[in-house]
Amino acid sequence: MRPSRRAARLPLLLLLACPLLPLAACEDTPPPTFAPMRYDYLPVLRLNVATINTVDNGQPGSVPGDISGRAPTPPDQALQHMAADRLMAAGSTGTATFTIDRASILHQPGGTLAGQMDVHLDVSSPNGQRQGYAEAHVRRTFGSSATDSDGNADSPANLYALTSQMMKDMNVELEFQIRHHLADWLVDTAGTTPSAIQQQQLGLPGAADAAAPPATATAASPAPVPSEPNAIFPTGGPVDTGGTAAPTPQAKSPPPGYLTLPPGTASSPPAASSGY
Template sequence: MTITRFAPLSRLWPCLALLFGLALLTGCAHDEGNETFPKADYSYLPPLNLNVSQITITSQIQPNYDDLTARSPNNPESDLQLMARQRLHTTGTSGSAQFIVTQIEMTKLSHHSFSGTYGVKLTLDDPTHQRHGFITARVHRTIEAPGSYSLERDLHTLNTALMDDMNVELEYQVRNHLASWLTDATGTPLNATTVQSQDLSSTELPALEGSAQQHAPLNTTAPAAPHPTSTTYESTTPTKLHSPPPGVLSLPQH
């Protein structure tokens, strides 16, 4: 007769705990690998209409194997170029613009601390009208990431923050240093002012530019006087002063 002895349950707990831990780690790694992130979109931001006929978008970034750019779920170089395509619009008939990505860096400072730096350059050239201009925009950001997040999520958070900063910085630089190149959606310069002349002897207002509608002649009849309700009106007619009758004035007594 064979007697089978089973190991006590207490001896099995370490093995069960090890198997459970391995399964948990495998599940976490599987979840991180399937983690998805939203794609970048800057089309909802106000466009920057430039008085040029074409825009070229290029990059001068050299591979840097010491940073973490390649691990970012959203490619920073692609996001910067997408920002240029969606925000910089052409409204002119001559001239050209060149948008250049000049710097992209992502580094890990400590276990949960990351920093990044983005830089771009925008040059404008219109030989026909002998106009030239350029601006540079550079942003830097440091974040402290929760320890429970994956590296990809931390880099996505850093990239999102840097792109938000770059959109603000680019618009600020363009509006403050390239204002003469900005137009509205129809191509009219934003800093242009239209001055119209009018014959002062005419009783008609000039028609608005681009409109065929004429204004009615000015009413040269003086308006009727308002009814005296609760409003107080002051008279502008000078009041005549009369001398007092004799005996009214007296000298002061000492």
Template sequence: MIMRSVLSSHSSFWRLLCCVGGFSLLAGCTSNHPPETFASPDYSYLPKMNLSVSKLEIIDQAAPLHDSLAAKSPTSPNESLTLMAQQRLHPTGSTGRGVFTIVKADITEPTDNVLAGKLVVHLTLDDPTRSSHGDVTAQVTHQDNVSEKNSKRHNLYELNRHLMDDMNVELEYQIRKNLGYWLTDATGTPLNGAIATQNLDTIDNTTSVPANGTSNTALQPVQTPTALQDLQNPISNGQTTPAPSVNAPTPIAQPHSPPPGTLQLP
């Protein structure tokens, strides 16, 4: 009986020691990565791109890879891309439709201490009333060498932030380069390729507007100078003086002294 009590006491002691060690280990791990808070993404401070369509639809068609870590990020790339489209792409037209499609949004860990991400989006603009169509694709990749000093969530958050910084620049570049004729100001007025209009009732009959949009004065009858008319008309003595040749040099007036007696000394 005494032996059983001693063994039972030893077993309880070791169980207690193991529990204390486990709690200590857990506390040590928690102290290395304390709870973190992450700021929500915001892209409203970036330049807005007003598009000449009446509505914009956002579609997420990104199928995550089997080893993708995107869903474990405090803010997933899919959520960030959706927010970017909502805050930066504004429909300002009266007709037409735009579709912003998320094609790919993946974060993987190809090797230890390395995180890599890839984002691909596609923007399509259609306006059947104007028989107009335009589309662009923007894609970015980024890779971070991470440190074990930071938590996995922190590293994923930072990579997603870097990816979105690159995507904001790339998407704006593609739109301004390839879809510039769809851009408008906040009121819907086209920024490029605007068609200038003019009330025809205000155009003078003596002017014409050529195709290049500049106004030229219509040709008027040439008014012959009086001196030239005199040379072309008969002189009073009945003789006719021929008109000077167009290529003839202009005669230069020669200076003459006044008649004698005109000048008087003081």
């Protein structure tokens, strides 16, 4: 019995489908994702200026051999996000300019990535005169020994990791430089600059408090009465009444009927006999 055509074509179809199985399995693997680089969770630096501008002179390819454009987030874009999240205009006049001088990643021989970031911040008066200046620099290398498990040195994962490390350093360095060189241009949340010092007039040590209310006059208390009689004035003597009425004199003799005769003494003459 001859095999049917349908059964003869079955091995051929299986043979053609086998090479496609690995490709289908690869398509099921999702591509890696990378979180956006934002820095609004860090302290905001409020500057006493009306506006803040950003100038990007570190775009990908601006340095020969730069491969920063392959990164999921190029370093110059990460620096722009940092400036937008952390620098705030909190004044009424003046301008601050955040300039990206360099944001590059070079693939050096031996599979090493070399990253570099250079920025500076200018503060200018309304007429354009520079009033303050701060700059920050960051250098980082990503060795080949750390990239073996991630594939090629210039893979998106390695470029993202190097950019993230440089941004951590830059956030710390830039804030330090601003607080050190532009301290007079920082404004706190209440709108006060550090140079605005409040003064309070203080009195000399031991001096009476000028703000204390004046003491009110109180009535003079009467002179204390001596506990023992005076030898010169047994009755108490004259008393200085200070112009007021003289006090009522005290009785020095006991009231009538107080004294009694000694026992055995007749209180009255004997009565006359009636003669009865």
